[in-house]
Amino acid sequence: MDLKGRNFLTLKDYSPEEITYLLDLAAELKDKKKKGIPVDIHRGKNVALIFEKTSTRTRCSFEVAAHDLGMGTTYLDPVSSQIGKKESIADTARVLGRIYEGIEYRGYGQEIVEELARHAGVPVWNGLTNEYHPTQMLADLLTIREHFGHLKGIRLVYMGDARYNMGNSLMIACSKMGLDFVACAPEKYFPNEELVKQCREYAAASGATITLTDDVMAGTKGADVVYTDVWVSMGEPDEVWEERIHDLTPYRVTEAVMENAGEKAIFLHCLPSFHDLKTKIGKEMGERFGITEMEVADQVFEAPYSKVFDEAENRMHTIKAVMAATLGV
């Protein structure tokens, strides 16, 4: 499998075999990390990490993974570079492509990371856009595979705003890899029809199924993986909080939901999460709307079946695999 020179912008561009290869490579790199075996195969190279939105996991994963591979990193934060204000994306791409061997981009529209990739001349990795979060998908698939030993036939239910990066990406990942995907949300939060149609084609090839339902108990019945994400994503206006809390509270992952899921079900969340009042926004919403948690109940988040920190760790191993492979293993 040769992925050298490829961009990593959405899993739509990757075949199931290529995704499996990246998961296998991530597992191998993880094993080596645990054993202290060096993997600095890209010594002397450098990567640029552009973050137009904030991050903990993705930034740390790219930095540590790059360092483990022997590479240097430059972090460009949301305010202190010229990008978008004084310099176009195409010009930025052409400059960074002369200096770095690879570029990570986190920001707004998918068309921005695509524009960057068109002009950079080096691999570009999507660290999250409004539409997709492909590196998160590899971490999620690896976590599911580690836990259940396989991917095919796993029933994954995504609860919440299924129209955004996480819902879209999980539907793509599941349909490509043969998992049964359920979006459990009010109808207006279902993924767009065009993407659903495309994913149904992937599903026909992989044996996956796609279900869209607004019925919580029917949707989560017998699930292997219950997944959720914040109700308001980065870059969305504060005004939408009230409507989201109103619309999505019935879709909170509660203990009743987990009891309705399969006996061995696990809970996943890309994080960060509002499962208590220990964050600024969580506290503010708590005061405004009289709630103590949002997308997931604290008891679920803290339960033994919650694998969110295994999942977060896997961000680093899978991002390392993406960089290692696209820079040429």
Ligand code: CP
């Ligand atoms: N899951 C995820 O992308 O986390 P960060 O926003 O902290 O990078």
Ligand code: NVA
């Ligand atoms: N949907 C969230 C995902 C964060 C990892 C957001 O875009 O903010």
